[in-house]
Amino acid sequence: MRQFRSEYGLLIAIVAVLAVTTIFNSAYLTKPGQNAAEILRQTSLLGIFALGAAIVIISGGIDLSSGAVIAFSGSICAEIFLALSPLDVRGSPDPSQLGAGVILAGITGALVVGFLIGTLHAWLITAIGLPPFVATLASLVGLRSLAKVLNQTVTAALGSQSIKIYVYDKDFTRLGGLGDLYGIEVFGIELGAWLIPCSIFLLLSLGFWFLMNRTVVGRHLYAMGGNEQAARLSGIRTERLKWLAYCIGAMTASLAGVLYTAEVGSADPLTIGRGYELNAIAAAVVGGCGLQGGIGLIPGVMLGVLFLRVVIDSVAKLVGSGADDYEGIIVGFLVVLAVAFNELRQTSRGGKKFFPGALGYVAIVALALLAGSVGLVMSGGVAGAVAGVVSVIVLGAVKFIESRRGP
Amino acid sequence: MAHCKSFLAALLCSLPLVSLTCLGCHRAADSQALGHHDGPLENFRTGKAERGTGAASNSTEPKRLIMLTNGDDPFWDAMRAGMEDAEQDLKLTDAGLKVELDKNDNTPKGQIDKLTQYGNQTDIAAVAISSTDARSTQIADAMRALLQQGIEVVTIDSDVDRRAARDARFAYLGTDNIIGGRELGKAARALRPNGGNYAAFVGLKSAANAQERIQGFSEGAGEALQQLEYLGDEMDLSVAAKNVRDALDRNPKIDTLVGIWAYNAPAIASTVKERSIRAKTKVVVFDAHPGALLGMEEGLIDALVVQNPYEMGYQGVRLMKALVENDQATIAHLFPSWNATSGEFTRPDGDLRITGLKVVVPDENTPLKKDMFESSTEFLKLSDFKQWLAKYKLKGS
Numbered sequence: 001m002r003q004f005r006s007e008y009g010l011l012i013a014i015v016a017v018l019a020v021t022t023i024f025n026s027a028y029l030t031k032p033g034q035n036a037a038e039i040l041r042q043t044s045l046l047g048i049f050a051l052g053a054a055i056v057i058i059s060g061g062i063d064l065s066s067g068a069v070i071a072f073s074g075s076i077c078a079e080i081f082l083a084l085s086p087l088d089v090r091g092s093p094d095p096s097q098l099g100a101g102v103i104l105a106g107i108t109g110a111l112v113v114g115f116l117i118g119t120l121h122a123w124l125i126t127a128i129g130l131p132p133f134v135a136t137l138a139s140l141v142g143l144r145s146l147a148k149v150l151n152q153t154v155t156a157a158l159g160s161q162s163i164k165i166y167v168y169d170k171d172f173t174r175l176g177g178l179g180d181l182y183g184i185e186v187f188g189i190e191l192g193a194w195l196i197p198c199s200i201f202l203l204l205s206l207g208f209w210f211l212m213n214r215t216v217v218g219r220h221l222y223a224m225g226g227n228e229q230a231a232r233l234s235g236i237r238t239e240r241l242k243w244l245a246y247c248i249g250a251m252t253a254s255l256a257g258v259l260y261t262a263e264v265g266s267a268d269p270l271t272i273g274r275g276y277e278l279n280a281i282a283a284a285v286v287g288g289c290g291l292q293g294g295i296g297l298i299p300g301v302m303l304g305v306l307f308l309r310v311v312i313d314s315v316a317k318l319v320g321s322g323a324d325d326y327e328g329i330i331v332g333f334l335v336v337l338a339v340a341f342n343e344l345r346q347t348s349r350g351g352k353k354f355f356p357g358a359l360g361y362v363a364i365v366a367l368a369l370l371a372g373s374v375g376l377v378m379s380g381g382v383a384g385a386v387a388g389v390v391s392v393i394v395l396g397a398v399k400f401i402e403s404r405r406g407p
Numbered sequence: 408m409a410h411c412k413s414f415l416a417a418l419l420c421s422l423p424l425v426s427l428t429c430l431g432c433h434r435a436a437d438s439q440a441l442g443h444h445d446g447p448l449e450n451f452r453t454g455k456a457e458r459g460t461g462a463a464s465n466s467t468e469p470k471r472l473i474m475l476t477n478g479d480d481p482f483w484d485a486m487r488a489g490m491e492d493a494e495q496d497l498k499l500t501d502a503g504l505k506v507e508l509d510k511n512d513n514t515p516k517g518q519i520d521k522l523t524q525y526g527n528q529t530d531i532a533a534v535a536i537s538s539t540d541a542r543s544t545q546i547a548d549a550m551r552a553l554l555q556q557g558i559e560v561v562t563i564d565s566d567v568d569r570r571a572a573r574d575a576r577f578a579y580l581g582t583d584n585i586i587g588g589r590e591l592g593k594a595a596r597a598l599r600p601n602g603g604n605y606a607a608f609v610g611l612k613s614a615a616n617a618q619e620r621i622q623g624f625s626e627g628a629g630e631a632l633q634q635l636e637y638l639g640d641e642m643d644l645s646v647a648a649k650n651v652r653d654a655l656d657r658n659p660k661i662d663t664l665v666g667i668w669a670y671n672a673p674a675i676a677s678t679v680k681e682r683s684i685r686a687k688t689k690v691v692v693f694d695a696h697p698g699a700l701l702g703m704e705e706g707l708i709d710a711l712v713v714q715n716p717y718e719m720g721y722q723g724v725r726l727m728k729a730l731v732e733n734d735q736a737t738i739a740h741l742f743p744s745w746n747a748t749s750g751e752f753t754r755p756d757g758d759l760r761i762t763g764l765k766v767v768v769p770d771e772n773t774p775l776k777k778d779m780f781e782s783s784t785e786f787l788k789l790s791d792f793k794q795w796l797a798k799y800k801l802k803g804s
Contacts, residue, residue, distance in 0.1 A: 030529045038527055163639075164613060168544055178519070179548060264515045265545040270641045271514040316524050321473060321509035324517075 006288045006341075010303040014310050021314040028317075033189075039306075039313050041177040041194035044201035045259055046279060047305040050287075051201075051208050052252030053280035054301040058212070059245040060225035060293030061125070061132040065139035066253040066280045069117055070273030073110035073257035075147040078165035078267035079154045080106040081172075092159045096168035103172050107258050114254025117143075118247030125246070126239040140277065147269035164268040167261065176263025197259055201302075204252070209298040221245060226294030253280075282331050283308055286338040308334065319378075329374060355399040364395040469505040470532035472727040474720065475521055477539040477565060477614065478513040478642045481697055482669045482716055485804045486564075489720025492799075497728055504532065504731065506724055513611070513642040515540045522549035526556050533559035533727035536576075538567050541615030547572035559730040563723045564716070565616040566759075577730060578742055578758040580723050582714045584619035587764055588667075590780050591620070591691055592627020594710040594766065595663055597775050598689040602631030606654040608647065608675065609667035612639040620667050620693065635661055640671075647674040655682065666692030666699075669803070673698025676707040695767065695792070697803040703769050703789055710775055711767040713792070713804050718762040726760075767792045 022028045028035050049066050056063045081095050084102045088094040098106075117139060124135035148163050155162045167173065174181070174193040181191040212218035224231040224238050232238050256276075261267045287304020289296030311330055316323040355363055372388030474490060476483050490506045499505060511517045518539050525531045526549075534553060538546055547567050550560045551574070559577065566579040595605065607624065609617045621637060636654040640646035651674055655661055664679065666672040672692035676699070679685050691710045692699055702708045722741065729737035735747040744757030752758045765785040768775050777786035787795070796804060 025529075027527055027529050031527055035527045038523055166542055166544075173545065176545070178523075178545065260516070263545065264519060265543055266515065266540070268515070271516065274514070313524075317528065320471070320528075321507040324512070324521075 007297065007300050007303055009341075010287070010300070010307050014303070014307050017307075017310050017314050021317055025317040035313070037192050037194040039309050040198050042313075043306045043309040044194075044197040045177070045256060045263070046276075046283060046309065047201045047302060048197070048204060048259070049249075049253040049256040049276070050280040050283040050305050051204055051298065051301055052249040053277070054284035054287065054289050054296055054298070055208060055212070055221070056132075056245050056249040057281070057284050057289045057291060058225045058293065058296045059221045059241060060228055061242065061245060062136065062281070062291070063121070063246065063249040063253075064133065064136040064277050065117070065121070065143065065250070066256075067273040067276035067278075068140045068143035069114060069250050069253035070257035070260055070276055071267075071269040072117075072143040072147045073113050073254035074261035074267045074272055075151050075165065075269050076113045077106040077110040077258050077261055078167055079150065080109045081167055081169075082154060082158050082165060095166065098167075098169040098172060100171070103169070106172075107255075110254045110258050111251055114251035114257075115247050117254075118250035119243065121246040121250065122239070122243035126242055144269045147267075151267065151269060163270065164266050166266045168265065173262050173265050175259055176261075176265075177259070178263060200255070200259075205298055205302055208248075212298055217241070217244065222294055224293075228293075279308075279331070282335045285335050288338075291339075304338075326378070353402045353405075355395065355402060360399050360402075364392065364399060367395060368392045468530055469500065469503050470530050470731070472499070472504055472506045472533045472724060472731070473525065473531060473535070474506070474508045474563065474723060475518065475534060475536045476508065476510045477518070477537045478610070479510045480669055481803045482694055483508060483510065485799075485801050486716040486720035486723075488799060488801055489717035489722075490724050492717075493721040493724035497725060499724070499728065502728065502732065504728060511539060513539065515543045515546055518546050519543075519549050522546070522553060525558065526553050531558055532731045533561070535561045535563040535580075535723045535727060537564035537581075538562060538615060539565075539611065540613045541566065541568045541618070542613060544572070547575040550575040559727060561723065561726055561730070563719050564714075565614050568615065573758070578726070578752075578760065580726060580741075580760045581719050581762055582616070582764065583759070583761045584616045585623040585626075586761075586781065587693065587712055587714065588620035588623020588625075589627035590623075590764060590766060590784055591665065591693060591710075591712045592624040592629070592632075593779055594691045594712065594775055595624070595628045595632060595665065595689065597779055598691065598709055599632060599663055600774075602633075603662045603689075604633050604635045604658065604660045605663035605665050606636035606638070606651070606658065606661045607634065607665040607667055608650055608654075608671040609637070609639050610642040610647075610670070612637075617667055624665060624667075632663065644670060644674070647671055648678060651675050651678040652682075655684070662687055663689045663691070666690075666694075669694035669696040669699070672696045672702060672708065672711075676702030676705070679707050680705070695796075695804045700789070700793070700803065703767070706769065709769070709773070711765075711792075713765040713767055715762045715765070716804060717799055717801065722760065722762065765792065 018028065049070065053063055053066055081098055081102060082093045084105060085093045085095045085098055121135050121139065124130045125132050151163050151165055152161050155165060173179070175196055177194040177197040179193045181193050181195060184191045212221065220231065220236045220241055223234070223236060224241050228238060257273065260272050264272065283305040284296065284301055285291065286308060287296065287302070288300035308331060311334065312327055315326055315330055319326060354360070368388045368391040371391040372384045375387030376384030474486065487508045490508060494506045509521060511521060518536070522534070522536070525534055536550065540546060550567070553560050554575070560575065562576045562579045564581045566581070567573070567575050605628070607621060609621070611617060625634070635658045638650040638654060640650055647670060651664065655678070664675045666675050672694065673696055675690055675692065679688055679690060685707060690708045691712070692708060693712050693714070695711050695713045699708060699711055703711065725737065726741055728734070729741070739745050739747065741760055742752065742757060744753045746753050763783065763785065765787055766775065766780055767787050767789055769789050771788065780786060796802065
């Protein structure tokens with residue numbers, strides 16, 4: 001039970017956010033099914049590659065390439081579609097009637113590309129000796145550019161040159177979770193296509209939970225994340241484990257790339273998945289994964305993603321137009337809060353000081369200014385001043401109490 | 408075993424949590440909300456009394472009329488000014504309405520997410536959208552989904568693909584971008600009567616207004632002016648400036664620079680100044696970005712073809728209010744070919760309301776003359792245009 005304490009905390013937090021939003025905005029009561037479906041759809045799309053990012057983090061690594069892999073794999077998928085799609089009357093590829101075989105080929109191609117990218121990362125890290133940060137940073141920078149060039153080359157060979165490839169096939173675009181599910185009804189309720197990404201997310205979660213909690217490989221991944229050298233000395237083949245972890249990270253991002261391409265109906269390497277690598281890491285951290293490795297649970301990651309999406313949706317409801325401007329502030333705040341909460345749980349008995357010496361005074365000023373700024377932009381000058389002053393008083397009191405405890 | 412139970416508990420509680428808290432209890436409320444607007448598409452076309460009834464009157468909270476942009480640019484400030492003036496003039500508060508301008512992040516996904524979010528809210532009566540990607544079937548589908556929920560949808564500034572998705576909105580209000588592009592092309596041809604080579608710059612090549620303007624420009628410029636470059640910057644201002652430098656580096660023959668979107672103008676002007684190539688380069692641009700006005704004052708730009716985003720904002724609010732209130736007289740005034748009885752536009756392209764164009768030149772020492780352009784296009788000196796801006800307290804248009 002204690003192992004799942006942060007997961008239960010997240011569940012309570014999710015319910016609290018839903019309750020507060022419902023009190024101040026009627027949308028959840030008036031359009032409940034629609035809102036639930038949209039939150040779950042968004043949660044699933046983010047969750048699919050957040051799971052991969054979490055496994056890399058648990059194994060003691062980091063993968064900065066998710067967003068670029070999403071863009072690259074989506075482009076590869078669309079290029080395969082173009083290459084295999086039937087021709088229209090003018091002899092140009094017609095991506096509106098692809099057929100199941102072509103869609104399957106596109107998805108398979110994207111996943112194979114993900115596997116190869118993961119392999120490349122593992123090779124750079126284990127054989128060449130690059131730090132994971134640098135190896136995956138290279139992909140982050142390079143893959144979008146490569147996708148852009150490849151898209152232009154493929155489209156030029158098949159018709160008119162373009163960076164963006166449109167995919168109109170309705171069966172494929174359903175994979176993004178928008179629209180209906182072939183008109184299927186259960187108990188008189190029409191099912192939505194949002195069930196597709198949601199089901200994929202749940203299946204992947206179950207699979208990864210089994211891998212991490214019920215297999216030797218999973219235990220070894222935790223062991224390697226906790227102490228790589230000890231794991232190696234114990235006879236664990238860490239190179240192969242890293243290969244597995246980075247392949248999972250890249251392949252889940254590839255799968256997400258296919259689904260995002262389906263969602264927007266086009267593969268655009270310049271815009272799809274921009275900045276998503278940090279969203280995935282944030283979701284994993286909020287879900288309880290420690291960036292030092294060896295810590296984190298799959299249910300926690302699922303709840304972390306759901307929590308982030310619920311909060312973002314709540315802000316959209318409560319702030320209205322321009323709510324996306326606040327998304328970064330909120331996600332940043334939640335990440336710091338989650339990490340600080342975990343840190344506090346682990347060190348609270350050690351009498352740790354949060355505001356030691358001169359650094360503490362400056363940190364209090366910085367935090368008060370931050371609180372004041374957030375108050376200012378969200379509710380005006382008075383709220384900003386109140387938030388700033390209250391922050392100074394509360395944090396100053398903490399500093400005073402700490403200083404009474406002695407060094 | 409204990410772990411397994413805990414996991415299953417967490418799993419069962421996590422994803423379906425939102426559904427369980429909402430879905431089961433309030434299905435009836437859902438259907439009521441939708442039922443209020445039964446068959447909106449049909450109503451939309453027929454103009455029957457159900458359209459918009461009570462959209463603004465049954466709640467103490469004002470309903471929102473939203474203008475969703477494709478990205479961020481000073482161009483939208485002029486539109487916001489028009490929207491706010493319309494809000495005052497049309498007494499929207501008394502009608503239980505208010506206006507908002509919502510800026511997209513330049514991506515189709517951003518617009519899809521925002522449109523979906525609008526559909527999930529209860530206080531939105533109408534949406535006007537400048538489509539980021541005319542060919543995106545998913546944006547069009549998201550617009551149709553709003554229509555099905557009884558939210559009025561129109562396009563402003565940049566339309567959907569009219570061959571495939573005309574049904575995704577009631578009408579389009581904005582510039583006829585082909586004519587606008589043509590006017591810009593005519594200006595370039597007059598400045599280069601013996602022909603030349605041009606490079607054109609734009610934000611998103613996929614946007615309908617970009618495609619129409621560049622097509623119009625080509626028609627207006629004629630065959631003597633050859634296109635050597637046409638570059639998109641994905642609305643990245645840094646790339647916009649780099650594109651101009653790259654095009655000039657690659658093609659020393661370029662003697663005419665063309666800005667298709669508002670912010671391309673300052674990017675072009677700054678490069679022309681930086682490289683000291685003004686004497687051999689003609690510059691024509693769309694819109695009156697504040698940087699373009701400065702550029703023209705400094706003698707770096709020869710002609711501006713200016714849209715009227717203020718008018719788009721003003722008339723857009725007027726149209727959205729009329730649709731929400733089912734005010735057939737105002738709809739017919741804005742779109743004379745609209746037949747309220749049949750619910751159809753009686754002539755082709757009757758669903759397009761074209762806002763005006765202005766050609767702005769630095770002063771009278773220009774080879775450009777009013778009779779070179781369409782009779783409906785205003786022809787102004789920079790000083791006169793700045794007086795017009797001051798009248799509406801605008802810094803650009």
